[in-house]
Amino acid sequence: MSRLAPAVPPWLAHALRAQRGPVPWNAVVRGALAAGPLLLVAVLLDRTSVGVVAALGAMLAGINDRPGSRRVSVKRIGVPALAGAGGLFVGTYAGEHTHALVLTLVLTLLGLLAGSVSAIGSVASGAGTQLLVTAAIGAGMPLPEAGWERALAYVGGAAWLLTLRLVLPTPGAVTGDSRLEFWLDFRFDGERAAVAKVYDAIVELLGATGTPRATDRRAALTAALDHAQDALAGPRLRRYASSATERRLHAQYAAALPLAEAATALAWAGDAVPARAAEGPRRLAVAVRANAPTGPLPAPARSAPALRALDDALLRAAEAFDHEGDVHEERLHRRRRTAKSVVRVALGAGGREYGLRVALSFGASAAVAQALHHVHWYWLPATAVFLVKPDLGPLASRVLSRAAGTVLGAVVFAGFAAVLPRPEGLVALVAVCGALIPVATRHFAAQTAVVTVLVLALVMVGGDPQASWSRILETLLACAIVLIVGHLPMPGQRGGRVRGRLAKAGDAAYAYLAHVLSESDDRARRWTLRREAYRTLAEAHAAIGLSAAELPALARHTEGTGEVAATLERLVDTTTAYAVHLDDTGHLTPQDIERLTELLDELTERGRRAGLSRLAPAARRGTLPGLRTAG
Template sequence: MVSRPRTDRSPVSHRAVVVPPPWLGHALRAQRGPVPWSAVVRGALAAGPLLAAALAVGQASLGVVAAIAAMLAGINDRPGSRRSAVTRLGVPAVVGAAGLVVGTYAGQSLGAVALSVVLLVLGTLAGCVSAVGPVASSAATQLLVAAAVGAGMPLPESGWQRGLVYLAGAGWLLLLRLALPTPGALAGDFRFDGERAAVARVYDTIADLLDAVGGGDAVARRTALTAALDQAQDALAGPRLRRYAASAAERRLHAQYAAALPLAEAATALAWSAEAVDARAPEALRRLAAAVRGATHTGPLPAPHRSAPALRALDDALLAAAQAFDRGDGGVPHTRGAGPAGAFRTAFGAGGREYGFRVGLSFGAGAAVAQWLHHAQWYGAHTHWYWLPVTAVFLVKPDLGPLVSRVLCRAAGTVLGALVFAALAVVPPGPAGLVAVVTVCGALLPVATRHFAALTAVVTVLVLALVMAGGEPQASTGRIGETLLACVIVLVVGHLPVPLPGDRGGNVRARLATAAEAAQSYLAHVLSGADDRARRWGLRREAYRTLAEARATIALTAAELPALARHAHGAEQAVALLERLVDTVTACAVHLDDTGGLTPRHTRQIDAVLERLAVHQQKAGLVLPPFVLPVPLPERAVTAG
């Protein structure tokens, strides 16, 4: 049978595609990826066994505290290296233990009004500090959660005992993270499997960018390269496993990461200029990735043609990478951080103040309302008033998505988790059954973190099981009621105008200003003719990284309800222009290395991007740091080709 084309002219019907608003669409999306089986195993070996050991020796209350600490550490147990896990899990645990001690003594010595004021002030400071970065945000969250638990949970132990047990619970999970090998990653020293995977991913994404040169996917591939470099930078930034000198494996990884920076620079320049790249270059990059992943030698590497400055830079970088892989030695890679002064400026700048205001007010109001209801005995004899401020802390965190999305997911997840536990509690499970429930929930945590509703459901079941293990009756109804009340409080506080008008939309403006400053520093360094390439690569990394952080913050704000989303107006286009500027400066750097000057195309592009950025700032009402160019530019004095 021969198929024939249709010759009728009847209209084709199209189904209307219903696109949900951004705040709802975010609630319906979940992250995807392979199951992190190693994290699942760690979760199963953490909270449940700790609770079982405590019950076996008749110390149920201590087991509950240790299991809570392990649960919170499990939420932070994300993919990455062992080095970064020390900071990612350890710092929040230490801060959380301090919060538990402070909350315990404050709850024992202060009345309801004074305690609410203390928690409000603590929440405001913790909210400001959260703006510094992901680890600071996790630490501030654990500080507030532990402070509320310490103030409200009836436990026989003193504050310092609770703090030590909390540290032991979180430390147990950290010990598992450091000691257990990752399945399938035993090549070389298994302690560095996360670092090897992160560095290998950098080489793979450079190869992907070279494949996309001249095509429509080049911008997306360059964005993926930025993300891969960020992850590798974080993976190598943790504490050394040896105190005074890096091991051979660490030095090799540092050398391999450092060798990727000029390769990434050359690939970005090629994508900017759309220079043709033959298939040999991506093949060489993938061989390097395989060598990193398997801790093996690279073997012979195919070289690209040296027909243009960016291609010559790529060839030189490949040769340098091969030598670095053979030597296996390199210095400490560029690390982030402007020191205490920079962290202070971030925490108490416009973005930090705005977030601190909302966290403090939500946390303090939650504590005040909960204690008022508790003393009014609206919930009966068994009231867990600390649930309300604890829920408010998680709801007010922008790390977990837009505000309305967080509220919807929290409400749905709590109801689902409470119903599941209520069904389990129809037949009282007994101590062994509760330990089993906590163990299963601990194993599910690494997978549940992909969606806030799923995470909430798992945490709800786990917390209700711990409440029963501590000797209190089943409390599913109270959990639902206080969660819904916290949702209302956070929704109201989230849409209140901040006290200082300059702080409105402060997080978006602060991120955008930081990215613009980093772009200006990179631009000034390259066009000054300085020959410090290590500093240039560090400035380039910081520029792209701050731009990625700004883009993420803007996307999150744009997905809010209109009252909050308006603060992101015009910011996304400004980030796109800044990214184009940094791409152009990268191409300039490569061309200057090869010829000592720039072409009119380079300078025209810089002038055009800066002009468009200035016009856009005026239209969108944005205020960015001024960009200053050296006069004359290198091309005007050196080359016109």
């Protein structure tokens, strides 16, 4: 009789899991050309300390150098870099002109601010991280330059990597006969790849319809649409799309929205569709990548409302591909956050809870480090900043990965430091680590190991002695501090980040359902609301998944939220199917109304069990058009 192997606990399974995908060779090249060459130039000019700061800016910018469009990278890399320069400036002057107690208070307040702001989104989180890391470095790292000089050097290093991101073309990304066409068009290779992946995801969803894989394929379609939406939302000099290529890409993305709606409705129905139905979207994906006309598109059968919607969407897509036209800013479906909503997120339950934990971890680490009187005391609070970030995984996973990565990186560096010539060997090591960062970001332990080697090399080039072993000890101490703070009780209900995301997803689902039931003819508005509903659901699922992988003492605070999100997802899927049905027939049956009513009641009950006092769709069911007489 065989014995079953014990199940791996979620917190450990997450620590053992790594992202997969092709090697981002373009980012590897940029990493190799960023920190290392900057440091080399500074050494040759006898301005080593300036080069160390510039290389640090390039390194942290490299961590934010993720796949996507060039214009989006301006915000993704530039905003955190500016925040980092500000942190370096404030930290330098606070470290030079204040007492240790006052400095600890200043760093704690910065932690509260940065932690609260980090709840807004990924760019804000990156900015908060760099603000705190550089504030600690500025306060503790002995450098001859003034605070403003350090800030300029730091921004210069990040700007150098951003320049490489903007000007280096992606080999093979654009097919064009003329060299001029290539140089005019390569700027949009990230947007083109993102839009093409949307059509690929539609094809995969149609192929999975009627199988157990349909749910995962629908989630993959949401992720592809989110990525394309972000890629097309980068900064532009004019309010309207400023080139034919840009207008064409926006039109191609807009044409994918009704196709995605029809494919989702088919998946909801659960019946397998003919293979011919996926051929049209497949040819559209090829046309996007090749920057070429679509040619004739095979029409699917029109035997069901969703198939008829798919056929109509293909006809509109063919027209959009052939005639790019003018795309008004409202039709780009860009997500805007007003100042009021940003403040509401930062001051909400999730922002307050995260801000308090960051402030306590950062402040306590700074206080302990200064009390130990270590020459590299700034490493301890800087390490705590990365450890306290939920973006990088559950707390236990972060601690295990950080500890393992630091030990590995310190041991590897100790071996290199014993044999490499100085400073040229260390400069080469910095360049190699810069090239490895884009690959290492797939796992927090690997990223930590590479960054540890790079930082220790920078410190030694700057004139400090080899510090591998003290780096290990301080990392373990930071792990202990963050573990303690992570389990401390806080004012209000635990799991505020998860509940905030679920409440936002509930509001978006309600807005989408209300618009569909109003039978409005504004389909562009409907697709915008559908995008927001699925996007906020994806964010809620991500937050719930991270919370579920925490240690049991933390995971229990968000029990039941997964069922709430699943119910919301079924509500949005049902709303999508009914939108297509209303387009085709103009009315819903009593059975349709009964199904919606049951879903809303189920949502109310699951929300109550999970401690969510109000979910907008359930609480306001009586205000929905078409449901006022239901029940």
